[in-house]
Amino acid sequence: MKTFSKGGVHPDENKLSASSAIREAGLPKQAVFSMFQHIGAPAKPVVAKGDEVKVGTLLAEAGGFVSAPVYSSVSGKVSKIDHVLDASGTCRQAVIVDVEGDEWEESIDRSPALVRMEDRPELDAPAIVQKVKEAGIVGMGGATFPCHVKLTPPPGCKAEYVIINAVECEPYLTADHRLMLEHPDEILVGVQLIMKAVGVSKAFIGIERNKPDAIRLMTERAQAIDSRIKVMPLQMKYPQGGEKQLIEAVIGREVPAPPAIPINVGAVVQNVGTAFAIYQAVMKNKPLIDRVITVTGKQLARPSNLLARLGTPFSQLIDECGGLPENTGKVIGGGPMMGKALLSLDVPMTKGSSGLLLMTKEEARRAEPQACIRCAKCVSVCPMGLEPYLLAKLSGKADWEGAEKNDITSCLECGCCQFTCPSHRPLLDHMRVGKSTVMGIIRARNAR
Amino acid sequence: MNPILLAIVILGAIALASALVLYVASRRFAVKVDERIDRVAEVLPQANCGGCGFPGCSAFAEACVKAADGGSLEGRLCPVGGQPVMDKVAGILGMQAGAAVARVAVVRCNGTCEARPRVAEFDGVQSCRVQQMTGRGETGCVYGCLGCGDCVAACRFGAIRMNPATGLPEVDEDKCTACGACVKACPRGIIELRPKGPKGRRMVVLCNSKDKGAVARKACANACIGCGKCVKVCDKFVAITLENSLAYIDPEKCKLCRKCEEACPTGAIHSFNFPVKPIKKEE
Numbered sequence: 153m154k155t156f157s158k159g160g161v162h163p164d165e166n167k168l169s170a171s172s173a174i175r176e177a178g179l180p181k182q183a184v185f186s187m188f189q190h191i192g193a194p195a196k197p198v199v200a201k202g203d204e205v206k207v208g209t210l211l212a213e214a215g216g217f218v219s220a221p222v223y224s225s226v227s228g229k230v231s232k233i234d235h236v237l238d239a240s241g242t243c244r245q246a247v248i249v250d251v252e253g254d255e256w257e258e259s260i261d262r263s264p265a266l267v268r269m270e271d272r273p274e275l276d277a278p279a280i281v282q283k284v285k286e287a288g289i290v291g292m293g294g295a296t297f298p299c300h301v302k303l304t305p306p307p308g309c310k311a312e313y314v315i316i317n318a319v320e321c322e323p324y325l326t327a328d329h330r331l332m333l334e335h336p337d338e339i340l341v342g343v344q345l346i347m348k349a350v351g352v353s354k355a356f357i358g359i360e361r362n363k364p365d366a367i368r369l370m371t372e373r374a375q376a377i378d379s380r381i382k383v384m385p386l387q388m389k390y391p392q393g394g395e396k397q398l399i400e401a402v403i404g405r406e407v408p409a410p411p412a413i414p415i416n417v418g419a420v421v422q423n424v425g426t427a428f429a430i431y432q433a434v435m436k437n438k439p440l441i442d443r444v445i446t447v448t449g450k451q452l453a454r455p456s457n458l459l460a461r462l463g464t465p466f467s468q469l470i471d472e473c474g475g476l477p478e479n480t481g482k483v484i485g486g487g488p489m490m491g492k493a494l495l496s497l498d499v500p501m502t503k504g505s506s507g508l509l510l511m512t513k514e515e516a517r518r519a520e521p522q523a524c525i526r527c528a529k530c531v532s533v534c535p536m537g538l539e540p541y542l543l544a545k546l547s548g549k550a551d552w553e554g555a556e557k558n559d560i561t562s563c564l565e566c567g568c569c570q571f572t573c574p575s576h577r578p579l580l581d582h583m584r585v586g587k588s589t590v591m592g593i594i595r596a597r598n599a600r
Numbered sequence: 601m602n603p604i605l606l607a608i609v610i611l612g613a614i615a616l617a618s619a620l621v622l623y624v625a626s627r628r629f630a631v632k633v634d635e636r637i638d639r640v641a642e643v644l645p646q647a648n649c650g651g652c653g654f655p656g657c658s659a660f661a662e663a664c665v666k667a668a669d670g671g672s673l674e675g676r677l678c679p680v681g682g683q684p685v686m687d688k689v690a691g692i693l694g695m696q697a698g699a700a701v702a703r704v705a706v707v708r709c710n711g712t713c714e715a716r717p718r719v720a721e722f723d724g725v726q727s728c729r730v731q732q733m734t735g736r737g738e739t740g741c742v743y744g745c746l747g748c749g750d751c752v753a754a755c756r757f758g759a760i761r762m763n764p765a766t767g768l769p770e771v772d773e774d775k776c777t778a779c780g781a782c783v784k785a786c787p788r789g790i791i792e793l794r795p796k797g798p799k800g801r802r803m804v805v806l807c808n809s810k811d812k813g814a815v816a817r818k819a820c821a822n823a824c825i826g827c828g829k830c831v832k833v834c835d836k837f838v839a840i841t842l843e844n845s846l847a848y849i850d851p852e853k854c855k856l857c858r859k860c861e862e863a864c865p866t867g868a869i870h871s872f873n874f875p876v877k878p879i880k881k882e883e
Contacts (some may be wrong), residue, residue, distance in 0.1 A: 201623045239737065240736075243742070243815070449772030495719065495736055516723075517723070578730075584733060584734050587731055588733055589733075
């Protein structure tokens with residue numbers, strides 16, 4: 153069974169919500185739409201206070217090429233445009249809508265009927281990319297990189313393979329797994345659309361083998377819908393969902409160090425949730441207004457997968473799954489390995505919210521760091537072949553030159569090093585600081 | 601010939617020839633060092649703190665000599681040595697020293713433990729830099745002091761210490777040399793070098809929050825809420841400006857009348873080193 157070659161760990165899976173079907177979350181009383189739901193330039197609001205909006209009304213247009221528009225996921229009245237706290241803990245511009253009823257834009261096709269490629273023969277590559285761009289779709293795995301940019305290969309690059317990331321290697325998260333079980337056909341049509349958009353005839357769906365039901369179902373449906381799409385079972389290893397790791401696991405090619413990107417080795421990687429969103433945008437004319445989010449935790453009454461509207465506050469999602477347990481120590485936005493602890497539960501869900509993990513006080517407690525014992529476990533698990541102990545030390549001493557020389561910018565921030573460290577050293581904390589500082593230095597240098 | 605004698609002669613000849621080469625070379629390729637640089641460097645404190653903006657005391661000495669050749673020492677200041685040292689430097693160079701304004705580091709945050717409740721707990725590396733980049737601090741204020749003491753570690757003169765009661769750093773004015781190391785170390789840019797003022801008296805807005813009034817107030821009872829009352833009472837001297845819901849007192853223009861301190865509803869404006877009983881000066 154295939155996997156990537158360098159490093160990796162296998163944390164306890166804890167997929168508590170794997171068997172709970174996706175259910176629709178209730179409408180919020182007030183929805184908050186951040187202008188910073190993607191990587192790149194912030195979106196620019198096009199509505200004003202007091203405007204009536206419906207589900208699917210454009211709230212903000214893209215602020216540049218690497219940017220994405222934002223649509224309303226609720227119907228109601230724009231109450232204000234203000235700076236509010238978002239999941240990263242920063243106050244950022246957002247459009248706030250008071251919800252009234254649930255009225256949808258008429259152009260959106262809400263019927264569950266599957267629209268196949270054969271039904272829309274007029275679709276060509278530019279039309280698909282344009283539609284994806286207009287729908288405000290971003291990488292749904294959590295990176296939130298505007299999707300149309302990836303579907304527009306830079307000149308001189310030719311895509312050969314489409315790789316669909318259905319690995320979901322983060323412990324606890326099951327949103328992609330459930331999506332595959334419940335909407336396999338839509339996902340496969342979405343994959344066909346991506347293939348058409350980038351002009352390739354081969355696609356792989358990488359699924360870890362801890363999801364045998366999804367592998368079986370997707371293989372079956374892929375044969376029925378499009379035999380060019382192959383399902384590839386992968387060995388369980390974190391961080392296989394990392395773009396570079398997945399490419400190596402599936403097609404055996406290694407993406408060189410930055411500034412090289414996956415397209416340089418002929419691969420276009422999209423998350424399975426993104427494929428689903430692309431299907432909805434192109435075939436159903438539905439912009440990105442909702443997504444599946446896993447709300448889970450060992451103490452939570454009902455760990456669930458919710459189809460929730462963007463802009464819903466996290467606190468409401470937790471209430472729908474049985475409320476906040478008493479001894480909650482940390483609430484993490486995303487999975488336990490790469491997610492970030494939230495400062496407040498009032499922050500709204502965004503395009504990149506793949507999970508909400510409630511940790512008990514005991515689970516959340518960080519162990520006291522001990523001295524480095526030079527065991528080099530961090531080196532052997534680093535999927536990028538870095539030396540985390542060294543980088544953390546350099547960063548701690550503010551030796552940015554040294555950190556840059558030792559390729560700190562290649563760090564994925566996957567956290568394998570810290571996970572495996574027997575001395576519980578805060579390696580990732582230092583590496584994150586080092587990485588962002590060095591990136592800042594490089595940007596300043598390039599700007600000069 | 602006696603072989604011992606022969607060896608001495610040959611070696612002597614080689615030595616002579618080499619000495620000649622060395623002599624010529626030292627004359628021909630001599631690097632002229634301005635002796636004033638060494639003399640200036642001697643009077644500098646040799647702390648090599650970099651507070652003057654140059655890498656170390658000898659580099660500063662060189663810069664002073666160059667500036668003197670240019671005609672003026674204006675703008676060259678060793679913050680550690682202050683006026684006495686600059687007078688000595690000026691004496692060596694036969695110049696008049698520029699008037700040095702004694703400055704001191706001021707921590708512009710008064711978010712004490714009582715005023716600014718903790719809303720989260722940061723359990724990562726206890727360093728302000730790490731906390732700023734990986735979290736957003738433990739309180740609701742994203743502009744205030746993080747309290748891990750990066751500034752304390754950066755100070756080479758032992759002039760800053762954390763006050764455990766308030767959770768904020770305190771500057772010892774007598775020890776502070778205004779070298780600026782703490783200013784650089786603070787990831788939130790809270791510390792500012794301000795003129796000490798006459799008899800050390802000065803007015804400072806002890807807040808760095810650019811949040812709107814309601815948000816700032818919710819996070820911290822001592823925050824500047826940008827109400828503008830201080831700006832109004834300072835209509836005579838126009839020393840206070842309000843930007844991004846944060847008042848700033850221009851030390852050059854401030855006449856120390858203390859009206860703003862009385863006007864401030866949250867107590868964000870502080871007076872330093874005034875006599876205990878406020879003197880109401882009518883200007």
